[in-house]
Amino acid sequence: MEPCSKESVDFSTDLNKNNSVSATISDPKILDCHNCFKPLCAPVFQCENGHIACSTCCSKFENKCHKCSKCSMDIILQRCRVIENLLQCIEIPCPNEKHGCKETITYSRKRNHEEECVYGPCHCPHPDCDFVAIPEELSKHFSNKHRSSRIKFSYGQFFTLSLKSYDETIVLQEEMDDKLFILNHSSTILGTAVNINIIDSISSESEYGYVIWAKSKKCCMKLHASAESVRRVTSPILSSEFLMIPSGYINSSPSTELEIRITFKVTSYLISCIT
Structure with missing residues (x-):
């Protein structure tokens, strides 16, 4: 994934079905897996120390937190529904917007959309x-x-x-x-x-x-x-x-x-x- 520390992400929530709430995430990297650094998509897992992992890394490390295992702590990962719901609410423009793509996608679909986008460079x-x-x-x-x-x-x-x-x-x-x-x-x-x-x-x-x-x-x-x-x-x-x-x-x-x-x-x- 390309460096994105200077990006911002707007997101909306359907908690109120008649209105959306706009906000800015100054560092979208917090929505990336802490192990492979790829964009998160459901299911998402988290350990008790706050480390986030995607499903691929969760399986790779046998449902144990790879970050905690480095300091000899054997901590099990659990589903994180809050992050999953948040990912479904966040909407971003396609990364290939500058090449002509006008689609707005949920953050959880970012990885799949990049692979399928006809405007991919x-x-x-x-x-x-x-x-x-x-x-x-x-x-x-x-x-x-x-x-x-x-x-x-x-x-x-x-x-x-x-x-x-x-x-x-x-x-x-x-x-x-x-x-x-x-x-x-x-x-x-x-x-x-x-x-x-x-x-x-x-x-x-x-x-x-x-x-x-x-x-x-x-x-x-x-x-x-x-x-x-x-x-x-x-x-x-x-x-x-x-x-x-x-x-x-x-x-x-x-x-x-x-x-x-x-x-x-x-x-x-x-x-x-x-x-």
């Missing part, structure tokens, strides 16, 4: 760039500033890519809508692992699929998979679906030739699965 995949914006603006930025660092492709059409041993990520950009995809490449003891992600704020697995072919003179390997969305690329991201190309599969060539097709799963991708 994405980071430029170019290694020397710190530009951050919503996906549409990021696509335009990459087209204008880093056009020499991408490989263009069209949905539903195969294209060939030569993967060098030192390539960790390769940026792919679609011709028509400028969507950005990342080809991830990771070298392991077993061989070369590759997969594809889409740079997007929300999950796009139901929309995009891809096929990767790796061919040699003796045989070929193929992967059909969904393009999972990521907001930031810091290193090769291998999801649960990837193509493992065994060492020596492509002889001693310094590069690996891949044939790739990215499609809308709802349409041509379903047809491609039977070809």
Whole structure:
């Protein structure tokens, strides 16, 4: 979570159903878990010394206060209904308000909303760039500033890519809508692992699929998979679906030739699965 000591949070309560009460919390960090420092959401737990814990940390530390255990005190955590009710009353603007989101959410939904918000910012995949914006603006930025660092492709059409041993990520950009995809490449003891992600704020697995072919003179390997969305690329991201190309599969060539097709799963991708 980003530092927020200078923020304020307005909240209202429905104790009087005809009126709301406005107030300001000068330090919203008091509404974060004392262990993982993430925004609290119900259920919330508290020890007799006032330490607050989220449900994840409560389970992690077997229902005992992690703060008190550091000083050899074995204190059990109990549900804190007061904090839970308070979290349901506090309303805040979406953290992505500056990127265009106009929603007002309860503090207890802050974490989930940040993960789902279509205005969640994405980071430029170019290694020397710190530009951050919503996906549409990021696509335009990459087209204008880093056009020499991408490989263009069209949905539903195969294209060939030569993967060098030192390539960790390769940026792919679609011709028509400028969507950005990342080809991830990771070298392991077993061989070369590759997969594809889409740079997007929300999950796009139901929309995009891809096929990767790796061919040699003796045989070929193929992967059909969904393009999972990521907001930031810091290193090769291998999801649960990837193509493992065994060492020596492509002889001693310094590069690996891949044939790739990215499609809308709802349409041509379903047809491609039977070809």
